[in-house]
Amino acid sequence: MSRPRLALLLLLGLWLGTLIGAPLVGSQPISIASVLHGEPTASSIFWQIRLPRILLSLLGGAALAVSGVGFQTLFRNPLAEPYTLGVSSGAALGAVLALRFEGGQLLGLPLVGLASFAGALGVTALIVGLSLRRQGIETPALLLAGVAVSLSCSAIILFLQYLADSTQTFRMVRWMMGGLSVVGYREVLWLAPWVLGGSAALFALRWELNLLLTGEEMAASRGVDLARLRRRVLLATSLMIGALVAVAGPIGFVGLIVPHILRRAVGHDHLLLVPACVLGGGAFLTLCDAGRRTLLSPAELPVGILTALLGGPFFLWLLVLRKRD
Amino acid sequence: MSPPRALLQASGLVWRSGERTILGPLDLEVIPGECLAVVGPNGAGKTTLLRCLTGLLRPTRGEIAFAGRSLAGLSRREIARRIAYVPQIRPDHVPLAVEQIVLLGRYPHLSPLQIAPRAQDFAAVEEALRVVGIEDLRGRPVDELSGGERQAVYIAAALAQEAELLVLDEPTLHLDARHQHDLATLLRRLTASQDHTVVLATHDLNLASLLGDRLLALSRGRELATGTPAEILRPEVLERLFRARFEIVRSGERPVTVLDLGA
Numbered sequence: 001m002s003r004p005r006l007a008l009l010l011l012l013g014l015w016l017g018t019l020i021g022a023p024l025v026g027s028q029p030i031s032i033a034s035v036l037h038g039e040p041t042a043s044s045i046f047w048q049i050r051l052p053r054i055l056l057s058l059l060g061g062a063a064l065a066v067s068g069v070g071f072q073t074l075f076r077n078p079l080a081e082p083y084t085l086g087v088s089s090g091a092a093l094g095a096v097l098a099l100r101f102e103g104g105q106l107l108g109l110p111l112v113g114l115a116s117f118a119g120a121l122g123v124t125a126l127i128v129g130l131s132l133r134r135q136g137i138e139t140p141a142l143l144l145a146g147v148a149v150s151l152s153c154s155a156i157i158l159f160l161q162y163l164a165d166s167t168q169t170f171r172m173v174r175w176m177m178g179g180l181s182v183v184g185y186r187e188v189l190w191l192a193p194w195v196l197g198g199s200a201a202l203f204a205l206r207w208e209l210n211l212l213l214t215g216e217e218m219a220a221s222r223g224v225d226l227a228r229l230r231r232r233v234l235l236a237t238s239l240m241i242g243a244l245v246a247v248a249g250p251i252g253f254v255g256l257i258v259p260h261i262l263r264r265a266v267g268h269d270h271l272l273l274v275p276a277c278v279l280g281g282g283a284f285l286t287l288c289d290a291g292r293r294t295l296l297s298p299a300e301l302p303v304g305i306l307t308a309l310l311g312g313p314f315f316l317w318l319l320v321l322r323k324r325d
Numbered sequence: 326m327s328p329p330r331a332l333l334q335a336s337g338l339v340w341r342s343g344e345r346t347i348l349g350p351l352d353l354e355v356i357p358g359e360c361l362a363v364v365g366p367n368g369a370g371k372t373t374l375l376r377c378l379t380g381l382l383r384p385t386r387g388e389i390a391f392a393g394r395s396l397a398g399l400s401r402r403e404i405a406r407r408i409a410y411v412p413q414i415r416p417d418h419v420p421l422a423v424e425q426i427v428l429l430g431r432y433p434h435l436s437p438l439q440i441a442p443r444a445q446d447f448a449a450v451e452e453a454l455r456v457v458g459i460e461d462l463r464g465r466p467v468d469e470l471s472g473g474e475r476q477a478v479y480i481a482a483a484l485a486q487e488a489e490l491l492v493l494d495e496p497t498l499h500l501d502a503r504h505q506h507d508l509a510t511l512l513r514r515l516t517a518s519q520d521h522t523v524v525l526a527t528h529d530l531n532l533a534s535l536l537g538d539r540l541l542a543l544s545r546g547r548e549l550a551t552g553t554p555a556e557i558l559r560p561e562v563l564e565r566l567f568r569a570r571f572e573i574v575r576s577g578e579r580p581v582t583v584l585d586l587g588a
Contacts (some may be wrong), residue, residue, distance in 0.1 A: 040479070068362070088429065157380050207429070207432055207435065208432075210421070210425070210429055211429050211432060212417075213419055213420060213421060214415065214416070214421075214426060214429065215412070215414070215415045215416045217381065217412045217414065217415075218410075218412060218415060218479075219583070220381055220401065221379055221381060221405065221408075221410035222405050222414065222429060222430065222432045222433060222486065223400075223401045223402035223403075223404070223405030223406070223432055223433035224432070225401045225402075225403065263420075267420070268420040268421060269421065269425060
């Protein structure tokens with residue numbers, strides 16, 4: 001078996017391991033035997049409290065890592081991820097607006113979640129509109145528009161925080177730290193179709209994404225409709241990220257860290273890279289979540305802070321590596 | 326004898342960038358089995374012409390037809406099944422192996438719902454690797470190869486595309502003498518076989534002379550002259566084309582040009 005395929009198999013093992021192992025650790029460790037024997041407390045912690053959260057982080061990590069790969073290939077830029085393009089900032093702006101105006105529920109769904117979902121999609125539409133040229137969407141314009149819109153969203157968020165009272169401000173800040181705190185199966189059922197659908201869409205585009213690695217002109221001359229490809233990648237990723245941010249807040253850097261590590265293991269071919277990101281991204285976020293639950297136990301650090309703490313040094317490490325190459 | 330039907334035909338072709346006319350008006354025909362070499366100085370519009378002929382640029386005015394069908398009415402995939410293009414500009418870093426890149430040439434033949442390439446796709450890849458003579462390189466990352474080997478890989482990918490027309494932009498640019506020789510030998514084999522119809526742009530007049538059945542001299546986006554290498558590679562034509570003086574010597578049938586730097 002080739003090295004990349006072996007790596008993919010190991011990732012599947014890691015994914016299954018975290019799915020079964022992660023619900024067992026936490027402030028109160030439980031054993032798999034007690035869960036299997038149906039011991040009431042252990043079963044309830046396993047099935048009702050921890051498993052939905054693990055499933056959510058497996059799905060969320062997959063969404064972040066797959067979107068990261070999509071953006072990095074689309075923009076031919078190793079630093080592109082949902083945050084660079086402002087998709088997450090748009091989602092955050094939506095949520096902060098809803099918190100500022102004390103949003104309740106709409107159609108049984110929390111307004112904060114819906115507003116952040118709408119924010120993610122709105123920002124995507126805006127930056128695509130801003131970068132539309134006669135010959136289609138231009139990649140450099142799209143990246144610039146993303147950065148500009150992202151900065152504007154952050155400025156408006158700061159302005160709203162300044163206007164808000166201290167309780168609202170606290171909620172906004174807490175929301176923006178990103179977390180998987182209060183989670184049940186409802187959130188898992190909400191997120192699953194978006195993430196599975198989005199990942200399947202990017203997997204289906206693997207030939208086009210591979211062709212993009214050889215350059216836009218080469219891809220177009222091989223028969224790729226670049227404008228349509230960009231629209232599809234942006235739509236799939238923003239739906240995934242919007243749906244995730246709606247339930248978990250913004251979680252940074254996973255979309256940057258995981259694809260970079262996985263390219264070293266399975267290579268750049270999207271045939272293997274996209275499935276690897278589904279497995280590896282999920283396992284990574286779940287391990288981060290398990291780590292933060294045990295590190296400072298019983299205090300629970302929001303997972304968004306932990307991934308951001310890991311992200312900064314990782315950026316620097318990438319820079320040093322590139323310098324050495 | 327009636328003239329042979331053109332494989333590719335452009336009429337009244339014009340491409341403008343803003344107010345500036347980069348190309349045209351220009352009429353052009355490519356006959357099946359021939360090699361048409363487009364020559365001219367930097368900025369003459371050679372690349373723009375090739376990008377129009379491959380459907381990558383939409384002409385501002387004029388019409389391009391492939392085997393009688395308008396290019397504007399064909400999808401990108403339909404064009405790619407007919408015309409294979411090896412562009413001049415490529416990313417510095419392409420993180421794929423030789424075989425993967427050649428297999429990507431099969432993209433226009435894959436149906437959107439197909440899970441994996443079929444046996445005929447792999448057969449086309451094998452054939453392309455064999456024709457270009459890079460079977461030994463198949464597993465190598467393309468980034469590790471020399472400039473000449475890389476160019477051969479992209480030509481193999483274009484051959485795997487099994488298109489009727491092969492379009493090459495400056496195939497020997499930035500190559501040293503040995504790699505130029507190897508690549509010219511490969512291209513000569515392709516063009517001599519008559520199986521391939523080739524359009525190539527180059528500012529290397531000797532490559533054009535070696536490979537071209539016909540030469541199109543392009544100056545400021547317009548046709549200065551068209552003809553056989555012997556008709557085009559004459560001091561008076563070249564002086565008008567490049568604003569430089571040339572001496573012509575003969576190597577067998579083909580004229581060879583040498584820059585005349587004066588006494």
